[in-house]
Every structure is written in C-alpha cells, then in structure tokens.
Amino acid sequence: MAILSEEQVMLKDAASAWARDRSPIAAYRKLRNSGALQGYDSALFAEIAEMGWAGIVAPEEHGGADFGFMSMGVVLEQLGRTLTPSPLVNSSLAAVIGLRRAGSAAQQQHWLPKIAAGEAVVTIAVDEGAQHNPLAVALKAEKSRGNWLLNGEKRPVLHGMGASAVLVAARTSGAAGDVEGLTLFIVPTNAPKLSKASLAEVEQRGAAIYTFNGVELGADAIVGEVGKAASVLDHMLDCARAGLAAEMLGSASAAFDITLAYLKTRLQFGQLIGSFQALQHRAAALYGELELTRSAVEAALEALDAQSPQARELVSLAKALAGDTFKRVSGEMIQLHGGIGMTDEHDAGLFYKRARVADMSYGSAAYHRERYAALTGY
Amino acid sequence: MFDHADPDLAGFREEAVAWIKANFPSALTGKSPTPFITDGALADSDPDYQAWLKRVVSKGWGAPTWPEEYGGGGLTQAHSVIIHEELARVGAFHPNHTYGEMMLGPTLLEYGDEVQKRRFIPPIARAEVRWCQGFSEPGAGSDLASLQTKCVDGGDHWIVTGQKIWTSGANHSHWCFCLVRTDTTTKHGGISFLLIDMSSPGIEARPIYLISGSTHFCEVFFNDVKVPKENMVGGLNKGWPIAKRLLQFERDSLASGRAEAPSLAPLAKQYLGVNALGQIADPDVRHRVVRNAMRARAYAHTMRRAALEAKTNAGVSAAVSALKNLGSDIAQERADLAVEILGHNGLGWEGDHFAAAEIEATRAWLHSRAFSIYGGSLEIQNNITAKRVLGLPG
Numbered sequence: 001m002a003i004l005s006e007e008q009v010m011l012k013d014a015a016s017a018w019a020r021d022r023s024p025i026a027a028y029r030k031l032r033n034s035g036a037l038q039g040y041d042s043a044l045f046a047e048i049a050e051m052g053w054a055g056i057v058a059p060e061e062h063g064g065a066d067f068g069f070m071s072m073g074v075v076l077e078q079l080g081r082t083l084t085p086s087p088l089v090n091s092s093l094a095a096v097i098g099l100r101r102a103g104s105a106a107q108q109q110h111w112l113p114k115i116a117a118g119e120a121v122v123t124i125a126v127d128e129g130a131q132h133n134p135l136a137v138a139l140k141a142e143k144s145r146g147n148w149l150l151n152g153e154k155r156p157v158l159h160g161m162g163a164s165a166v167l168v169a170a171r172t173s174g175a176a177g178d179v180e181g182l183t184l185f186i187v188p189t190n191a192p193k194l195s196k197a198s199l200a201e202v203e204q205r206g207a208a209i210y211t212f213n214g215v216e217l218g219a220d221a222i223v224g225e226v227g228k229a230a231s232v233l234d235h236m237l238d239c240a241r242a243g244l245a246a247e248m249l250g251s252a253s254a255a256f257d258i259t260l261a262y263l264k265t266r267l268q269f270g271q272l273i274g275s276f277q278a279l280q281h282r283a284a285a286l287y288g289e290l291e292l293t294r295s296a297v298e299a300a301l302e303a304l305d306a307q308s309p310q311a312r313e314l315v316s317l318a319k320a321l322a323g324d325t326f327k328r329v330s331g332e333m334i335q336l337h338g339g340i341g342m343t344d345e346h347d348a349g350l351f352y353k354r355a356r357v358a359d360m361s362y363g364s365a366a367y368h369r370e371r372y373a374a375l376t377g378y
Numbered sequence: 379m380f381d382h383a384d385p386d387l388a389g390f391r392e393e394a395v396a397w398i399k400a401n402f403p404s405a406l407t408g409k410s411p412t413p414f415i416t417d418g419a420l421a422d423s424d425p426d427y428q429a430w431l432k433r434v435v436s437k438g439w440g441a442p443t444w445p446e447e448y449g450g451g452g453l454t455q456a457h458s459v460i461i462h463e464e465l466a467r468v469g470a471f472h473p474n475h476t477y478g479e480m481m482l483g484p485t486l487l488e489y490g491d492e493v494q495k496r497r498f499i500p501p502i503a504r505a506e507v508r509w510c511q512g513f514s515e516p517g518a519g520s521d522l523a524s525l526q527t528k529c530v531d532g533g534d535h536w537i538v539t540g541q542k543i544w545t546s547g548a549n550h551s552h553w554c555f556c557l558v559r560t561d562t563t564t565k566h567g568g569i570s571f572l573l574i575d576m577s578s579p580g581i582e583a584r585p586i587y588l589i590s591g592s593t594h595f596c597e598v599f600f601n602d603v604k605v606p607k608e609n610m611v612g613g614l615n616k617g618w619p620i621a622k623r624l625l626q627f628e629r630d631s632l633a634s635g636r637a638e639a640p641s642l643a644p645l646a647k648q649y650l651g652v653n654a655l656g657q658i659a660d661p662d663v664r665h666r667v668v669r670n671a672m673r674a675r676a677y678a679h680t681m682r683r684a685a686l687e688a689k690t691n692a693g694v695s696a697a698v699s700a701l702k703n704l705g706s707d708i709a710q711e712r713a714d715l716a717v718e719i720l721g722h723n724g725l726g727w728e729g730d731h732f733a734a735a736e737i738e739a740t741r742a743w744l745h746s747r748a749f750s751i752y753g754g755s756l757e758i759q760n761n762i763t764a765k766r767v768l769g770l771p772g
Contacts, residue, residue, distance in 0.1 A: 263770060264769070279770075280760065280764035284699075284764045287767065291700060292673065293676070295677075321672070377641070378643045
C-alpha cells in the first residue's frame, strides 16, 4: 500500500466498511438478477454521494473535496473488492476532469456541483467500434444555422443507461484517425433525437448504444475548443483508466482472497488442497502479480496527482497490468474452485466476467502495451 | 515520492546527482556490478572499478545506512534509495554490494557481540575485507539445515571438518561466514554460525566451471581447520535463527539488485531494423520486449514501495520471497530477449568475430539461469510465500 495520508486512511476504512456492509457481492448479484437496465443501484449511489466520494476530484468551489486521484483510487479499490457497480469512474473522474480542464465557467457551475452531489451522472461517449480507439471517432458534428447537428452512433457507452448527460467525442473536421478535428459536446441524455438502447453484455452494468439522429446543440454545448479536443480527451480517458485500474486491483485482490480462503478449507484426498505444492506455487505466483499491479496502479495515481510528464505511460502500465492480472486471477479462481467455480451460483463467474469487461473498457492490456511502446520509444 | 514532502531529501538527491556525475568513471557505465562482486581477481585488476570503489568508500557511502560508530554512513533508508535510484539513472552501480555488505554486516549488527561488531563491520564498510558465504553443502542445497560440516571443541579453539559448495568467490575471499554442525542429535538446533579466516591451514577452495564459462563458484574443503572460540556468533547451537535472518537480507538484496535495466529498444532497432513508424521491426520480439520492459518498470516501483513500507512498518516482510522470484523472472526474460535480438551474434563464446558486448550478452544469458536457483530456488521462495505470507497449510 502506498503511504497514505491520515485522510486517505480514513477514506479507505470508510469505503471498505461501507462496501462490506452496504454493498456486498450479493447486492450486485441481486441487481444483476433483477434485470434492471440502469446497471447500478440508485439508492446505494446516493449513499456513495452522501459520503462525498462522487466529488473527490471535483473542486471545492463546486462542492467537491479536491482530494486528488490517489484518494479516488483508494475508494474505487475498496468498491472493486465487492464488485460494487457505480458510475464513479465515468462521472466523478472522467467527466469531472474533462469539465475542470476544458469546460466553460457556466458548464462547470452547472454540472460539477450536481456530479459531486450525485444528483447528476455524466458519462463519456468515445468508442464506436469493437476496439477502443479514441482517434477513430467518426460521429459527425456539423454546423447548421448557428447550431451543431450530431449524427452517428456510440457503442459501448459505459453506464450509458443511467447517465443524465454525456460528454460526446465528435468529429467536426478531418477523417477517422486524425488527431485534429475532435470536439467534445455535453448533451443531456433526454435531448430530442438522442436514443439509448441497452447493450446486454456478459455482466449487466448499464452499458448502452447511443444513437445521435440529428441531435441539435447550441454553441454552449461545446466543451473546450472546436477541433482541439484530442488532448483533453486523452487526459479524461487516462483519469478513467487509472480509476478503473484501481477498481480492478480491488476486484482482483478480492478474487484472490476468496480463492485463498477456499484453498484453506476445501478437503480432497483427506487433505486441505492448499497444502498441495502445485496449488501453493500458483497462489504464490498470483500474489506476485498482484504486488506488481498494485505498484503500477499507485504509481499512475501518484503521477496524475503530481501532474508528472510520465503520467500517460504510467497509466498505460497500470491499466495493462490490471487487465492481465485480473483476468489471470479470476481465471485461476474458477480453476482452483473446480466445478463449483463454473456455476452461476458461485461468485467466481462474476469476477471472471467483470475482469474481461473492465479490461476491454478504455483500452485492453494489448492496447495499453502498444500505447506504452509508442510513448517510450519501442 | 517522498521528495515532494521532504525538502532535506530533495536536497540530498541534488547533492547525490552532482557527486555521482563528478565521480563515477564513465568506462563503467551500463556495466553489471555482479562480475566485480563475485570475481575478486577481476575486481582487483580493474582500475576503474577500484577508483570507483575508493571514491564511494571515502564519501561514506560504503554502507550508507549502517551506524557511523561501525563505519557506516549513518543515513536513512530513504537516502539509500535515493543513492541507488540516482546511480541506476545514469547506468552506474554501487561498488560495495559484496556478500559482507549485503548479508554479514546487517546480521552482525543484530547478532554480533560488541567485540565482533567493532572488529568485523568497519572493514566491510571500507571494502577492505572480502567475505564469502559457507552455507550450502553437497547434500544440503535447498534443505540447508541438513548440513553436516562438523565443528568440535578443540579446547581453546574449534575444529572444523567438512565441505561446502556453491561458495561464491571463495578463492578470492579473505574470510568466510559459515554454518557448522555442533550437535548431531538435533537438526536446526545443532547449527552454529562461525567466522573463519580463509588463510587458516586446512582450507582449500576449488573453482567450479559453469555453463556461462564463469568460475566464481567454488567447492571449499575444511580439513581440521582451527577457528578461535571468539569467532562464533550468537553462541553454541544458536546459528539457525541467525542464518534465517541473514537469508532474509540475501533475498532482500537479490530482489533489489536488479532494478530497471537500460531499454532494449536501441539494441533491437539496431539488430532487427525499424518499421515505417520507427518501431522495432519484428512485431513479436517488439511485443515481448515491451511487455518485459513494463514488468521491469512495475517491479522497480514495487521495490521502491517495499523500501517505503519498510521505513514505516518496522520488520522485514516475507514478501521478499515473491519479489525475488518476480525479479529473477523479469531478468531472465530480458537476458533471453537480448540474445534473441542479437541472433547468431548472440551465440558467440569467444574470439574476434564477436563484439565484446555480444559475448557479454551471451554469458549474461547463460548466467541468468542461476537467478532462479541461488539464494533459495524459485520453488523454495514459492513455498515460503505460500506458507508465511499467504498462510497456506504445511
């Protein structure tokens, strides 16, 4: 664990206790079984906001705590331990940072206090294809009689079903793949000619397809400069990636702890299976991977807080390691549990599915190895 | 990390950077300290290494964190981390990472009596005495406690008879810290910790040739070797806990010894060419090199984190075993990749048809197999992690 400040230790303890008591894995399972499309529990998210966690990186003058990324990571890790679904990564990290960095005074005044209070959930809509690729944005925004008309599709929009507004990456000039020509718009999700459809993925967390069918927006919907959104978008995404990596670290750690407990109780051939060397060595190897992942996640959060020039590569390091480790640990969770791990009744499958979805979100391990390579000269 | 919070440390870092710049011989840049540490003859014959060692020692950094009264630098762990980070940043290394400095010194500080501390510790900090480690025996490798080298009471001295193996640098060492059997009726409780002068009559050290062509390992034979009574540390039959502590220091140093190595990108681009984007041309090698570099970076952050944690929670964490395995895995993979990048030029053994750096890479690749064997094999480290860290049943 990083050396945490007194406030961060309190935050960690509070988040850990809350997740255990109010949002155990059983709560997520119940939500999933209910078929609710929103993907998170509004009452629980209200509690999260009540505790101030929705405003951790929001500025104080807009109702936030301005506590920084490490603090946000500390909370997300604890919520990740119980697979708590919440729109924190999208709304309280990515959208808040996007608005802080590029939003107008009016936009900040309008949205930031609402996000910090949990009254509004603002998600981000970037991807349009199967693979994460921000520069490939093709959704078109064209000027028409002083307004902007948006046409195109976003898929998947994470937490899109529960969001009250969305930061949309659109193309105002150039072609898919260009760095120039990207523009961010903030759009209430009840805007006319914007339709949402639920994406039924392997774990139901409210992912959506957004279809923009001539959505008309005024200039006041533009966040930042027209055509110059690439770097803002990159930074927003990095904040989301680092937060997601922290959450994945928490989930992977919990998957490991549950597996370890099983190794210490399950008897076969008259012995605890945890006494078998083949299994002990696999557990030791997973422990090592979790240690590496923790270091990478903490380094990324610290670098974001310090505004280090190395933040981008460290975020990719964290997201890549978190993806690989979570997938491996959750796969081993099933294997080491044997047949019971394959049943829906057991939690192993929830971790296994979560690992894959989280890895794919905002860039898989492969994507981030490529990005790391490009940033560091390979 | 801590620099932001502590202006003293930030100042120390600046000072360290300047001093290293002014004093590190550029001829040693990028070189591995291991050959110098394990091969006394090489260390003695290399003027750059000797000059560097002398400067570090006179700076007081021979053993930066040891108390000043025993010849150490009296610095904190945080200062030591800064020194090592700044050394690594310019491709330099600490020249006094010997077995004496890494293992015996810290152990004696905890278990030695005052006379032993004053006699043996300062010469280690000043790099005057070279030590070797007489632990492993032909029949007792990973099962260290089954060692048989006999030590009996000869009146005013001990008499040691037996054989040690895999003793690094024994043929160039002045002294040996040794585990001996002083009671044959009990396993762990019959072991004592003895300091033996390698010039004593009855000692013979024979080099063992390895697959890498290096000879730093030895077999050591003890034939009725007389050892003064005062050279026993911790008392009769009290050697096992001392040995365990020393092995923790060893794992600690083995884990921390391999920080982030220089990037393989320039080498790979030179030997494999570049693609249209200026990247390493071979996509498979490229991906594996990047993956290895990323793990190495995460590992370096892990070492840094462990050092910070050690500063705040007293005591040595058994997680060092996991770190040793991660470190050796990453370093072995890197050595493999280097040879793969060099192609047939990475298979040279000797002669003018290969560049010195190519032969060095070959030898380093062969040597790297030892990383997961020495200091407790990968399997032993996994056993330790499983039982002591994860609490899995015996």
